[in-house]
Amino acid sequence: MSPKPDRSGSNAQTVAAEDKRIQEALDKLRKEHDALQKKKIETDTTLQNLKEQLEELKRRAEEEYGTSDVEELKALLARWREENAQKxxxxxxxxxxxxxxxxxxxxxxxxxxxx
Incomplete structure (x- = not known):
């Protein structure tokens, strides 16, 4: 009887290659996750800053024009333009x-x- 060829070495290489591929994919996903997390933090910060600016502008509009409602402000602007045109x-x-x-x-x- 002839001896069977030893395939365990080849199988071990296949498993090692698959493990390496999975590890590389995992590393890539972690980097993508980190980049997305960083972008989320930046976006949240920007959003918070914009909300604060909006609140400040609303406060100023209330002080200066008596309203912060966009439609009311548009109506005021239209009225003032008409008054200016008449003047x-x-x-x-x-x-x-x-x-x-x-x-x-x-x-x-x-x-x-x-x-």
Whole structure:
């Protein structure tokens, strides 16, 4: 009877290679987890900072405009823009009337004989 070939060495190498592959995959996953954990901490910090900024802006809006409601602030802004447009139009009319008066005075001065 012929001796059977010894496959235990080959099997041990296969198991060792599989263990190494699993360990490398685990190491990669740990690094990814650590990176994600770091990103989560950074995101949480950013979120907290943004929440604090929002609260500060709401407080200031309440102080300055009497509201922090976005729709009410939009309405205030629209009203103020309309008021400004009316003021600009009135000012343009005022300037035009001054120009007209000045032109009349200049025309009158040119038609009157010098004393």
């Amino acid at each position: 600009v139009a009135a000012y343009e009319e005022h300037i035009a009337s001054i120009k007209d008066a000045l032109e009349r005075i200049e025309a009158q001065a040119q038609t009157e004989p010098a004393s």
